[in-house]
Amino acid sequence: MPSSVVPRTAAVAAVVASALAAGLLAGSTASAAAESETRIHDIQGSTRISPLVGQQVTEVAGIVTGVRTYGSSRGFWFQDPQADKNPATSEGVFVFTGATPTVKAGDSVLVSGTVGEFVPGGTSSGNQSLTQISKPTITVVSAGNPLPAPVTIAGRSVPTAYTPAGDPADGGSINSLPLKPRTYALDYYESLEGTNVRVGTSRVVGATDAFAELWVTVKPFENPTTSGGARYGSYTSQNAGRLQIQSLTPTAEQPFPKANVGDVLAGRTEGPLDFNQFGGYTLTARTLGTVVDRGLEAEETRPQRRGELAVATYNVENLDPSDPQEKFDALAKAVVENLSSPDILALEEIQDNNGAKNDGTVAADQTVKKFTDAIAAAGGPAYEWRSVDPENNKDGGEPGGNIRQVFLFNPERVSFTDRAGGDATTATGVVEERGRAALTLSPGRVDPANTAWEASRKPLAGEFTFRGRTVFVIANHFGSKGGDEALTAHRQPPNRSSEVKRLQQAQAVNTFVKQILKADRRADVLVLGDINDFEFSATTKALTDGGALYPAIKSLPRPERYSYVYQGNSQVLDQILTSPSIDDFEYDSVHINAEFADQNSDHDPQVLRFRP
Incomplete structure (x- = not known):
């Protein structure tokens, strides 16, 4: 007798007789179930791991409730129509066939095979497991049976x-x-x-x-x-x-x-x-x-007034010249119509001139030109731009894509202070000039040698002037959440390993902002971009350490605080943070992508307006 066999009892026989009397099992199935010594709830057990894992089960009876004929996990589910008294034990289980199953919903079947726990994504993912029967032998006893009530x-x-x-x-x-x-x-x-x-x-x-x-x-x-x-x-x-x-x-x-x-x-x-x-x-x-359809419409932020500076951030999701013109046109239309042509726009995920082709190309001038041309064609301003090319394949993202941050600015409204010498590996610094802060390199990268930025995008700092007032903008794309365990992980709370790098990145940016504020405590500083973390996270707390910055999205009512939707959760990933001098502003998370089936990007852009 196999080790998985549990001796048949009068109770099992009574359950089968009850199911037969209720018409839930065909007579032949009932007879087979009565002879079977293992039922589905025995396989599932009352914890997440089957008590029979690794064991063989023989002629387990049930009704097929669903068949998956496509993908890498082909198989079917079957269910015992007569539940036990324990609410913790499931009455259904998946049968992994590998090949396309030949059974149909409503078939009464007997299944023999090996009980296992399959971990989707592998054990390193931290995911829970799915109890299943694999390497099955299947006998169809009858067809057209009523399905167990859902x-x-x-x-x-x-x-x-x-x-x-x-x-x-x-x-x-x-x-x-x-x-x-x-x-x-x-x-x-x-x-x-x-x-x-x-x-x-x-x-x-x-x-x-x-x-x-x-x-x-x-x-x-x-x-x-x-x-x-x-x-x-x-x-x-x-x-x-x-x-x-x-x-x-x-x-x-x-x-x-x-x-x-x-x-x-x-x-x-x-x-x-x-x-x-x-x-x-x-x-x-x-x-x-x-x-x-409940008629969800893309939002439009109001235009900035004459004395207001409008600064925005937008992750344009791996944009490169090989993308169809329709994507450029849609993104451009959003800049003009939904964002009302902000004065300064920090872009994340601008790829190099040939996208993911991994041939050493790092320049992105063709990508940016195609985008700015599309903005002008959509009725927007003739944006100028500034950026720093990364070292090849040193900033993470899609291999060969060399994503980076780019500043667009409207020269009719704002000017850029160019200070030469910024490159992929040279850090911009802060100096005091006549009682005011200034960058040594503009555009320049913030602390690029810091190990916090290894295989990650380095912050891009720029010095702008609006109506005679200097504004410092630091564009960011922090490390992704890749490697974090899911909310449904078997470890609870889940392991959020990616936070370690983002915390270090936030500390580096916070240190740089404090250097600016030390040179001029009234300096207008905006830290913005795809922070890849929540407004309540340790990352955001590190950015705001010492009162250097304030997460402007917290100025919104709570039901409006989100820029991204992941697994049905609306959450904050994109942010604009302000220095203490920017204490009167208007913030808008412009919802145009994350909630829609048709998206131009998976992120919603953010806009902040203030009077420097």
């Missing part, structure tokens, strides 16, 4: 508390902890892993992406944004009602609907609950609701 995932059923703290004795992992589905959201979803579930009419909080998926919330009052998203305002505001939606129907057969944040996925969306690398718990829809 479990409705609704706001009242999902706990507000997101996750328990991990077990210190297990490296902070929650894997070995008993599931408490009535207490924690992640435990609730785990208790339904592989189960046939449904959501009713729900608001979209993450727009349809290029991978045919979107995010909804079943808790519509959970940290809502003004557009209808779910705001991530602290490390403990994970928004438990978020759920990713995918379709089991290949897009070639049925296009996935386009939805923006604030739209509604109406009607019934039903299918097995999966766990994957890029979204965690995901409803893989056998039946997909209908998207109702």
Whole structure:
């Protein structure tokens, strides 16, 4: 007898008889189930790791609830239609076939195979695992059986508390902890892993992406944004009602609907609950609701007045001359119409003249010219520009792309103070001239030899003059969040390893700002760009250390504080921070991309207006 076998009991026989009487199992399936000694809830167990992991199971009975015929994880879900009394044990499980399955929803099957725990993204990702049966032998007993009734995932059923703290004795992992589905959201979803579930009419909080998926919330009052998203305002505001939606129907057969944040996925969306690398718990829809357009429109910021200086930052997402003219035109239109042609515009992710072609090219003049020409064609100003070319492949990003920050400025409104000598490796400094601060190099890079900037973009500093007043602008693109564990990670709280570098980068910029303020405590300094971190993060706190800077996005009402949407969470990544002299300003996070299925970039630009 295999080691996984549990002796058949009268209780199991009674359950099978009950299911048969209720019409939930065909007679042949009931007979097979009665002979089977392992049921699906035995495989799933009451923790995240199967108690039978690594063992063989034989003729496990259930009804097929969903079939995945595409992608690298082909297989099907099946479910025991008669649940046990334990709410922590799921009644469904995924069967990994590798090849396209031949079963259909409604088939009554017996599955033999090896129980395993598959970690999407690999063990180094920190992700939770998916309990599955692999190397299966499948017997179809009958077809056309009614599916087990779906479990409705609704706001009242999902706990507000997101996750328990991990077990210190297990490296902070929650894997070995008993599931408490009535207490924690992640435990609730785990208790339904592989189960046939449904959501009713729900608001979209993450727009349809290029991978045919979107995010909804079943808790519509959970940290809502003004557009209808779910705001991530602290490390403990994970928004438990978020759920990713995918379709089991290949897009070639049925296009996935386009939805923006604030739209509604109406009607019934039903299918097995999966766990994957890029979204965690995901409803893989056998039946997909209908998207109702709620009319989200791109925002437009007001034009600056005569005495106001408008400074903006915009991540244009790996822009290079090989991108279609349509992308340049759309970005240019946004600069002119949505940003109202700011006086100074700091761009992030400008690539070199041949993009990702890795041939040693570092100049980006063709990229910038194509963009500024498009802005002029859209009715905007004839922007001039300044930047510093990086060393080849030393600043991270797409290999060969050599992304960097670039200043655009309207010479009709503002002038740039050129001080020669700035290059990829030479640091600009601060000197005092007649009681005022000045840069030694403009444009110049801030502390480029600091190890904090290894394989990362170096800050670009420039000195501008507006109506006789000097303004210092430091454009940044801090290290990405790559390598951080997901909110659904098995370690709780998740490991945010990328913060270490950004913290060091923030400290370097803060030190530079303090040098300017030491030379002139009333200097107008703006630190801006893709900070790649939240307004409540240690990175932002390091930037503001000693009162040197203030995160201007905090001047907005909380429901408007976001520039990026990730896995259904609206969050802050792009920022403008102000020195103490800039104490009267107007700030706008201009929402034109992050909430839309059709995007020109994945970031929303930021604009600040003030009177120097």
